Every structure is written in structure tokens, then in C-alpha cells.
Amino acid sequence: MKLKLIHIFTSVPLLMAAETDEFQSKRLEMVETQIIERGISCEATIEAMSEVPRHRFVSGRQVRAAYQDRPLPIGHGQTISQPYIVALMTELIRPSSDDTVLEIGTGSGYQAAVLSPITREVYTVEIIDELARTASGVLEEVGYDNVKVKSGDGYYGWEEHAPFDAIVVTAAAPYIPPPLLEQLKPGGRMVIPVGGVFQTQRLMLVTRDEEGEVQSRNILPVRFVPFTRKE
Numbered sequence: 001m002k003l004k005l006i007h008i009f010t011s012v013p014l015l016m017a018a019e020t021d022e023f024q025s026k027r028l029e030m031v032e033t034q035i036i037e038r039g040i041s042c043e044a045t046i047e048a049m050s051e052v053p054r055h056r057f058v059s060g061r062q063v064r065a066a067y068q069d070r071p072l073p074i075g076h077g078q079t080i081s082q083p084y085i086v087a088l089m090t091e092l093i094r095p096s097s098d099d100t101v102l103e104i105g106t107g108s109g110y111q112a113a114v115l116s117p118i119t120r121e122v123y124t125v126e127i128i129d130e131l132a133r134t135a136s137g138v139l140e141e142v143g144y145d146n147v148k149v150k151s152g153d154g155y156y157g158w159e160e161h162a163p164f165d166a167i168v169v170t171a172a173a174p175y176i177p178p179p180l181l182e183q184l185k186p187g188g189r190m191v192i193p194v195g196g197v198f199q200t201q202r203l204m205l206v207t208r209d210e211e212g213e214v215q216s217r218n219i220l221p222v223r224f225v226p227f228t229r230k231e
């Protein structure tokens, strides 16, 4: 009986460690080759990307591919962004532990999970009900307690929790939705892909200075799934 107990206590943690390690080495390799070597230097971003289990935000065959250098399908014609793009968007908003952040386009929940440990609160809106539900479940399971998910049209932001220190939009809109600009604090940063489905989209960094003046900067050409609207 005694032996059996010892066996249970020693084998369970070992098995768990083995599984974590397998993904951990893939994850650290991803951070090294796809993120640091490509010029991301924000420490908070690097730390979060080293820790967040990306494989938990995909399912089925995609689990093995989770740390590859590409976007992956998450169902409903949507995708989880390429790791580098998630890192770049995170770095661009200059995340800080006091920030309240709004994300539009929860998708898998991965970008929200990356923001979770390095900001105070993350509010994220997803237009496809089922994705919102699944993401909310995974975020809760993995323990990202400061993330709140809402199902709805992110065009309108999330008024009750506004204004935000930073806004991350992960679907390409033809123009910047005015309600999102209104919900950005003075000193706030917003990152958003702008452009139509068949056009080259540009990743824009939009900032509002302390006087309320808005400026935007073109960062790089990108390809995102479209920002859609509820009929």
C-alpha cells in the first residue's frame, strides 16, 4: 500500500512536468527565433509570450502546430494571429501593470492572455458567440482572472469600462471606428489594422496625447481577417 502511494505521488508530477517541458522548449524557441531575433525588445511582452501556453488556445491538429511561425485556424473562418504579430501589437501599446486594455476580436483568447499578466485588466469583445464562449472558458481554465470576455459588436467598444489606456483591434476595419477613438484615454495607444478585405491592410498605431490630439503612424503591411458588423 505504501509503495503504491509513493508511486502515485512521484509519477503524477513527473508526467505533468514532462508535458509542460515539451511545450515550454517549443515556446522558448518561438520567442527566441520569431520574436527576439526579429527585433521585439519589450521585456514584458517577451516574458508574457514565454509563459502563455499558446497550445491551449487552439484545438485538434493545431495543438502540435501552435508554436509555428504562422497564423492558425480556430474555426468559423477565423484565425489566431502569428506569434510575431501578437508580440508586435503588444509591444506597440507599451503595456504597463496599471493599464486597462480593450481588445476587439477575442478569437481564441490568446492575445488577451498575453496582455493579462502585464496589465491590470483586459476587456475583450468577440462578435461570434461561440468563439467568445470558448475563449472565455479557456481563459478561466488557465487562470487569467483579470480578463473579461463579452459577446457583441466591438465597433462600439465597451462603454461601461471606458476609457482605456490601450486598445488592440485584431480584425481589419475599413476605417477606425469612432467609438473606439472616443474610448481611448489621453496618453492612450491603439493598434489597429486598417484596410479592406482585398486591399493591403496597414497596421496603424494611433495615439492620443494629453491634450486629446490624435496622431497615427503606419507600422507595416499586414493581413487580418475582416472586421464584421452585426446586421
Ligand code: SAH
Residues within 6 Å of the ligand: 078, 079, 080, 081, 104, 105, 106, 107, 108, 109, 110, 111, 112, 125, 126, 127, 128, 131, 152, 153, 154, 155, 170, 171, 225, 226, 227, 228, 229, 230
Ligand atoms: N485576437 C485573436 C485573433 C482573432 S481573429 C486571437 O488572439 O486569437 C479576429 C477576430 O475578430 C475573429 O474572431 C472575429 O470574429 C472577430 N471580429 C470581427 N469583427 C468583429 C467585431 N465587429 N467585433 C468583435 N469581434 C470581431
